Structure formats: C-alpha cells, structure tokens
Amino acid sequence: MKKLLSILSFGVIAFSCQQQTAEETNAPSVSEESLKAHIHVLSSDDFQGRKPFTEGEIKTVNYLADQFKSYGLEPGNGDSYSQEVPMVELTAMPSETMTISGGSEDVVLNVLDDFVAYTERVVEETSLNASELVFAGYGVVAPEYGWNDYEGLDVKGKTVIVLVNDPGFASGDSTFFKGETMTYYGRWTYKFEEAARQGAAGCLIIHETVPAGYPWLVVRNSWSGASLYLDQSGENFQPDVLGWITRDAAIRIFEASGQDMKNYGEMSRSVDFKPFSLGLNATVTVKNKIKRDQSKNVIAKITGTERPDEYVIYSAHWDHLGIGQEIDGDSIYNGAHDNASGTATMLGIAEAMSKMKTKPKRTVVFLAVTAEEQGLLGSKHYAQNPIYPPSQTVANINMDGITAWGPMKDLTVVGYGQSELEDIAEDVAQTQGRYIIPDPDPGKGYFFRSDHFQFAKVGIPALYASGSYEHMTKGVDYIDSLNQIYLNTQYHRPQDEYDPSYWTFDGMALDGNLLMEVGLRVANSEDWPAWKDGSEFKSIRENSMK
Structure with a gap:
C-alpha cells in the first residue's frame, strides 16, 4: 500500500508539473487519441510500408499535408507543403x-x-x-x-x-x-x-x-x-x-x-x-x-511573431521499407515504431502548437522527411538544399522511434554531451519528475543513424531524445525485455506493427509534451543554443555564423 501511495503521489506531482509547463507556454497537451489515430493510419497495411516511389508514399504525403492544413499551419516551402527530392531507385x-x-x-x-x-x-x-x-x-x-x-x-x-x-x-x-x-x-x-x-x-x-x-x-x-x-x-x-x-x-x-x-x-x-x-x-x-523519380519531404510552419527569420525545425522521417521479403507469412513492413511513432508525435506537437493563443516568437517548422531508411536521404537533400538557411536555423529537434510502452522516468539523449539543447531538455524533464541519461549503448552509433545528423553536419545544434530506459512503475527490466524483443523480432521486419495488447500512448504524449516545451523555450528565447566544447560540429557552426 505504501508503494502504491508513493506511485500515486509521484503521478500527481508529475501531472501538476506538466500542467504548469503547459500553462507557462499557453500550449495544450499533445493528444493521446491523436497519436493513436495517426499511428493506426500510418502503420496500416493500406499504406504499404510507406516506401518512397510507391502508392504508400502518395498516401503518406497526402495524409501529412492534409493534417498540417487541418491544423491551420502555413505551407513550409513557399505556397507548397512539400519539397521535391530527386532520387534514383x-x-x-x-x-x-x-x-x-x-x-x-x-x-x-x-x-x-x-x-x-x-x-x-x-x-x-x-x-x-x-x-x-x-x-x-x-x-x-x-x-x-x-x-x-x-x-x-x-x-x-x-x-x-x-x-x-x-x-x-x-x-x-x-x-x-x-x-x-x-x-x-x-x-x-x-x-x-x-x-x-x-x-x-x-x-x-x-x-x-x-x-x-x-x-x-x-x-x-x-x-x-x-x-x-x-x-x-x-x-x-x-x-x-x-x-x-x-x-x-x-x-x-x-x-x-x-x-x-x-x-x-x-x-x-x-x-x-x-x-x-x-x-x-x-x-x-x-x-x-x-528508375528515376521524385520523392517528397513534407513541410509546414508557424511563422514567428517577433523573429520570423529565425527557425526551430522539428523533424521525423515518414518512410519505412515498403513491401519486401516475406517473414512469418507477412511481407508488409509497416514500421509502426520505426517511424510512424515519431511522425505521429510530430503531428501531435504541430496540432497542439496550432491551438496556442500566443504564437512562438521564432518560426517553428515541421519537416517530415523521406528516405531515412535508405541513408538519411530526405534530410540530406534538405541540408544540401535548405529552404531556411542553416545560419538562421537555431535548432533541430528530431523524433525517431518514440516508445509506446508507457510513461518513462528517463529521458535518454543520444549523442549526450554534444549541445546545450540537452540542458534545456534536462530542465524540462525535471518539471515532469524525470531524469536525463546518456544513451546506454553509445557503441551502436545511433547519433549518426537518424536525420538530426544531417542537420548537425551543416552546424545546426540537434537534439535526439526520448524515454526508453526505465518505465515509471514497471522499471528497467520491463523496458529492457521489450527493447530486446523489438530488436530481435520486429526491427526492420513486417512484425513492427501497432499492437493494441500492450501499446499505450501516455508515454508518447509525455515525450511529445517535453519536446514541444523544449522547442517553445528555444523559439521564445533570444539565445542560440550552441554545440559544447569537444563536439566535432562546433567549428562548423562557428564558421557558418561568420
């Protein structure tokens, strides 16, 4: 009973902190129901694994653009919600x-x-x-x-x-x-x-x-x-x-x-x-x-009220592996965790920000990129052909694989020690009753394996973080077992599917609210988060700002 009361007390404290954070920013919370609906659609068989150059891409790009329009967000590329990415298959x-x-x-x-x-x-x-x-x-x-x-x-x-x-x-x-x-x-x-x-x-x-x-x-x-x-x-x-x-x-x-x-x-x-x-x-x-063709990044924005020519970019890759080799009777690589989860979280943040009474001072951009699974190609094309100059882009916040196994005590930062964005994230995590940790498996090089890396390569400070280590009530071993199951039986396989038997969206919403708050603090500040000493990207940023 004491343990249960302790857990309940912790939950009340965490909830009240989340409410305070939302009130401070005038931002509604990220909706669990919206997250669930987006993942259900994006990872459905009807979207065919969301591979570029397929019918799955057409459905995905249209879905994302329609969602941005329904939130009242502006087109992010002139009068268009997309950026063409010329590719060869x-x-x-x-x-x-x-x-x-x-x-x-x-x-x-x-x-x-x-x-x-x-x-x-x-x-x-x-x-x-x-x-x-x-x-x-x-x-x-x-x-x-x-x-x-x-x-x-x-x-x-x-x-x-x-x-x-x-x-x-x-x-x-x-x-x-x-x-x-x-x-x-x-x-x-x-x-x-x-x-x-x-x-x-x-x-x-x-x-x-x-x-x-x-x-x-x-x-x-x-x-x-x-x-x-x-x-x-x-x-x-x-x-x-x-x-x-x-x-x-x-x-x-x-x-x-x-x-x-x-x-x-x-x-x-x-x-x-x-x-x-x-x-x-x-x-x-x-x-x-x-085969030559065009794929598309999908992009929308909320124009800043005071410094519209300074940008905070949220990114998530919309693509997965499409239809491929059959495994256990299934050939559709749905990519529910990788990365319908990150794409849904970005949509959830966009929806919540669109309802704010007071808009951010800097422009906030939402960029859903193509062909991450093929070598970070959509973000690479954007970095080489930026719509918004890197020297005027204050930060990138990337979402790839947001855990849907419940609320986490931790915020795991991939590439810990790289930029001051993690200090902002740590402060926000504490308001949620959470702690921050480095990636516990840095040898796998996850910092170089998602789209934030392409922003880092042109000098833009980037944050890649989510809860993935310790469940609020079920602990470390519970999450470790699920991580091992995912890696060994689901990652890059048709079995990466939405499973209502154990998927929950309260943890995703918690991460979404945290990442939204980080972005808002940057967007409403006059400060420019910097790369830390020892980062290989620090000199690139300094040279780009001259």
Whole structure:
C-alpha cells in the first residue's frame, strides 16, 4: 500500500508539473487519441510500408499535408507543403556467388547467406573481376587521433575489406577515439566514402552483430533488392561495388590467405597495425534496374511573431521499407515504431502548437522527411538544399522511434554531451519528475543513424531524445525485455506493427509534451543554443555564423 501511495503521489506531482509547463507556454497537451489515430493510419497495411516511389508514399504525403492544413499551419516551402527530392531507385541483382580465388582452392560465398553486394553508381552493370583483396583494418583515416589504416597502401583498383565500428570500440580505453561511444569513423557510410577517396574498386565490411548494433538479417533485408539514392547525376564518388560479408565468410577468406585471423579486431586496434594484401582476388557482378523519380519531404510552419527569420525545425522521417521479403507469412513492413511513432508525435506537437493563443516568437517548422531508411536521404537533400538557411536555423529537434510502452522516468539523449539543447531538455524533464541519461549503448552509433545528423553536419545544434530506459512503475527490466524483443523480432521486419495488447500512448504524449516545451523555450528565447566544447560540429557552426 505504501508503494502504491508513493506511485500515486509521484503521478500527481508529475501531472501538476506538466500542467504548469503547459500553462507557462499557453500550449495544450499533445493528444493521446491523436497519436493513436495517426499511428493506426500510418502503420496500416493500406499504406504499404510507406516506401518512397510507391502508392504508400502518395498516401503518406497526402495524409501529412492534409493534417498540417487541418491544423491551420502555413505551407513550409513557399505556397507548397512539400519539397521535391530527386532520387534514383537502383534494384541490385548481384550474382548468386562471389568467388575468392588465389588460394589452394576457391572460396565460394553465397548471396544473402554470406554476402550482400550492390552499387551506388547509376549503371546497368558493374563488377569486380579478380580484384585484389586488401585488409585495411577499420578503414579509418583520422588525423586528429593520429590514425591512418591506409598508410603506405595503394588500393587503387583493388577491393578493401574493413571492420565495422571504430578502433575505440571494445578497447577498454575511454580515451582511445571515444571508447565505447562510436565516432563517425565507425559508420558504414564513412567507410565507403573513405574507400572511394583512396580509389578502391570495391569495399566489403565485415559484419558482427554487437559492434554493428543489428543482426545480419537487417543487413540482408536493407541491402538487397531496390534501394534509393539521391539523384546526383554525373557524380560517381563511390567504389564500383559495395557490400557486406559475414564474420564466418571473413574467417574463411583469411584462412584461404594462410592466416589465422579470428582475432583480427584486437590486432586492428594496435598502433602497430599495418594494412596488407591477402594475396587473394574477388569476383562478383552486380546488375541494376534503374528508375528515376521524385520523392517528397513534407513541410509546414508557424511563422514567428517577433523573429520570423529565425527557425526551430522539428523533424521525423515518414518512410519505412515498403513491401519486401516475406517473414512469418507477412511481407508488409509497416514500421509502426520505426517511424510512424515519431511522425505521429510530430503531428501531435504541430496540432497542439496550432491551438496556442500566443504564437512562438521564432518560426517553428515541421519537416517530415523521406528516405531515412535508405541513408538519411530526405534530410540530406534538405541540408544540401535548405529552404531556411542553416545560419538562421537555431535548432533541430528530431523524433525517431518514440516508445509506446508507457510513461518513462528517463529521458535518454543520444549523442549526450554534444549541445546545450540537452540542458534545456534536462530542465524540462525535471518539471515532469524525470531524469536525463546518456544513451546506454553509445557503441551502436545511433547519433549518426537518424536525420538530426544531417542537420548537425551543416552546424545546426540537434537534439535526439526520448524515454526508453526505465518505465515509471514497471522499471528497467520491463523496458529492457521489450527493447530486446523489438530488436530481435520486429526491427526492420513486417512484425513492427501497432499492437493494441500492450501499446499505450501516455508515454508518447509525455515525450511529445517535453519536446514541444523544449522547442517553445528555444523559439521564445533570444539565445542560440550552441554545440559544447569537444563536439566535432562546433567549428562548423562557428564558421557558418561568420
């Protein structure tokens, strides 16, 4: 009974704090019923998994624009509620096998089971023809850390094999790179970019579940079949063939080279590591079906009353994976958590702000971006072709995967220590009776895996935060079990569906109210939240403001 009274008292305190916050900002609360309705629609089979270039995109874009209009929000791109994003769809059809020759006998890898291969070049066919294989450790060139995995190595026309994540991961040294916290050097996108800068013909990343942050099934689902890229005609700044191989496949390759490489991770973290040729050659072909089309970002705004030329941008990606490989009798990748939840929360905030008697002093923008699942393409296009200048954009608040498992005690900040926005968020969290924590699994590099990263890359301070660690009444273990179930059985699968048996919307509303309050405090302030010392984005912001 004492425990129950304590819980009830906590709830009253938290509720009264939420009410006080809402009164201070003249903002109604985010509606749980609206959140539920949006998720029910966006993650329905009728929306076909919301993949760009499909009927699901048309329905999603129209739905979002109609919602913004119904709230009375202004078009965010001149007189339009959308921004066109030119993209190209490449349907990769790799050969059934990749042959590794040059050893005592050929190593034959099977597509999907052992490797995935594709190309970002807009060509009908490309290949590796007996391309020399070179092991380049983590594939990192980081002058600020005194690290160069390509030092003394000429890989022009060759294929590099590299490890996932960066040298700091699992090193046990928090001062080595950033220890368990992934740097951008650990992202697969960086590794392909660096291989291209080195002139490599191919780049293959060795997949391992723990340092990658997701199982092989995610790799084979995400990098097989049709994929989307920004249509940047004439630019071929990528190797001919990109791909991933399993750890078992990598061991077979290294054994064929005459070396025992089961501890290649530890070896590659050594300051004495030197890249080397494996004395083997890779052969694989990738054919493409090519389709060019326009996708769309959806954008609306509330014009500021005093500083209309200064902007606070809320973002969430509306897309998911569409219709794909059948798993357990289902082929529609509904994406209820990823990211109907974030999109619904953004709509909930937009609706609540539209009802405010006193509008924000700065302009508040709501941006639903396309093709996050294909490499943050919608936000990348916006960052390269901004409607509102980055130098006049005060902050970005991104929503991706808002937990629908009840109210949380925590506010988990991904990329903790990056910007002053988290200090504002912490203050608001305290008014809700909550605490703030860093991402408990920084090694997975979540800061580089959602759309706020594209804003950060052009210097805009960005916040990516939500409750995801400790349930208000059911504790840490309850949420951890649900997180593990989601990651292992639902993430990037058709099983990511709205489940009324345990989904609730009070926690989503709590997060929505918090993020709304953060945005309003920024919008109504004269201050400009800054990147903190040590952030790799601080100098970009400072240079953009000169």
